[in-house]
Amino acid sequence: MNTSLRRVLIFNAIFIPVLALSLGVTAYFVQLEFRQLAEQHVLENAHLMMETAKASRVYTTEQIEPLLTREEARVAQGVKDLNDVLNTQLPQALQQAVSGLPNTKQRQTLQVLSEQIVQNVRQQPRTIPEPQFAAQSIPFYAATEAFNYFRKRYPDYSYKEAALNPTNLRDRTLEWEADVVNIFNRTPSKIDLVGYRDTPEGPSLYYSAPIRVDSQSCLSCHGNAEDAPPEMTKIYGKNNGFGWKLNDIIGAQIVSVPARLVNEAADAAVTRVLCWLAGGYALVFVVVNLGVHLLARRA
Numbered sequence: 001m002n003t004s005l006r007r008v009l010i011f012n013a014i015f016i017p018v019l020a021l022s023l024g025v026t027a028y029f030v031q032l033e034f035r036q037l038a039e040q041h042v043l044e045n046a047h048l049m050m051e052t053a054k055a056s057r058v059y060t061t062e063q064i065e066p067l068l069t070r071e072e073a074r075v076a077q078g079v080k081d082l083n084d085v086l087n088t089q090l091p092q093a094l095q096q097a098v099s100g101l102p103n104t105k106q107r108q109t110l111q112v113l114s115e116q117i118v119q120n121v122r123q124q125p126r127t128i129p130e131p132q133f134a135a136q137s138i139p140f141y142a143a144t145e146a147f148n149y150f151r152k153r154y155p156d157y158s159y160k161e162a163a164l165n166p167t168n169l170r171d172r173t174l175e176w177e178a179d180v181v182n183i184f185n186r187t188p189s190k191i192d193l194v195g196y197r198d199t200p201e202g203p204s205l206y207y208s209a210p211i212r213v214d215s216q217s218c219l220s221c222h223g224n225a226e227d228a229p230p231e232m233t234k235i236y237g238k239n240n241g242f243g244w245k246l247n248d249i250i251g252a253q254i255v256s257v258p259a260r261l262v263n264e265a266a267d268a269a270v271t272r273v274l275c276w277l278a279g280g281y282a283l284v285f286v287v288v289n290l291g292v293h294l295l296a297r298r299a
């Protein structure tokens, strides 16, 4: 073998592993960086979702609840007016008509008749429904339900308002969720918590924030079971979701995302970057080899 070829071969015996090693090391760090970026991105999404959930809570409190209260008041007023007509105005009007008659016989006949009319009208079956509890006006219900619609398009994301002692049992904390709530309880200054946990579908990333009983108004439904609206306890019972205290942290909002989403997004970007890098390295390889070849021939 001629010496110039041997030199090129020796050079490449060192150069190729160095190139490969540096490509490998770069790939490793690029992947690390990209995964971190992707995690940040997913967490920002989770944070946004939580803020959206909070917004739907405020919307319910400020717009839906007053609307329902006004409608209920309107219906109650209507029922009261109706009863007023039946029990007072109609009998009074008939009485007036009776007393306006000049003839005693006619008065007596009309008196009997009018009493019958009033009786008949009162006895007509009337179905005025009882006031019903509308969970739609409950801020936390609204947030969960709104998120369920969101999930139809983004099934990977899940949202829960997990409570240690919930009104609706679907909101009861699982073991790991209770741990999260307890961390918030031990460190009240904490405003959010991020972590990974293993699930049967693979690792999952969660973002959580504490739920605090931040207003006296909450206690009208979550304080003493006896003080809660009866329409509410008829549905949810009196055993759970009560006994909360002002300023207690009773649960946590938790958004979960499969970690696979983070990795998939990152890895796709890493692959693209590595393709470009590999292309660049190949170019360097060719140019350097040409140079070495020329030098080796001249030497």
Ligand code: HEC
Pocket: 135, 138, 140, 141, 144, 161, 162, 163, 165, 166, 167, 168, 169, 171, 211, 212, 213, 214, 215, 217, 218, 219, 220, 221, 222, 232, 236, 241, 251
């Ligand atoms: C009018 C009664 C009422 C008021 C006032 C009220 N809640 Fe609720 N809350 C409920 C009901 C009913 C549910 C269960 C809704 C459902 O079916 O998801 C609930 C659910 C919740 C949940 C989800 C966990 C669970 O218990 O199922 C949280 C958290 C919560 N409420 C916190 C609060 C806070 C904090 C306040 C005060 C800012 C408040 N609630 C005010 C009635 C009320």
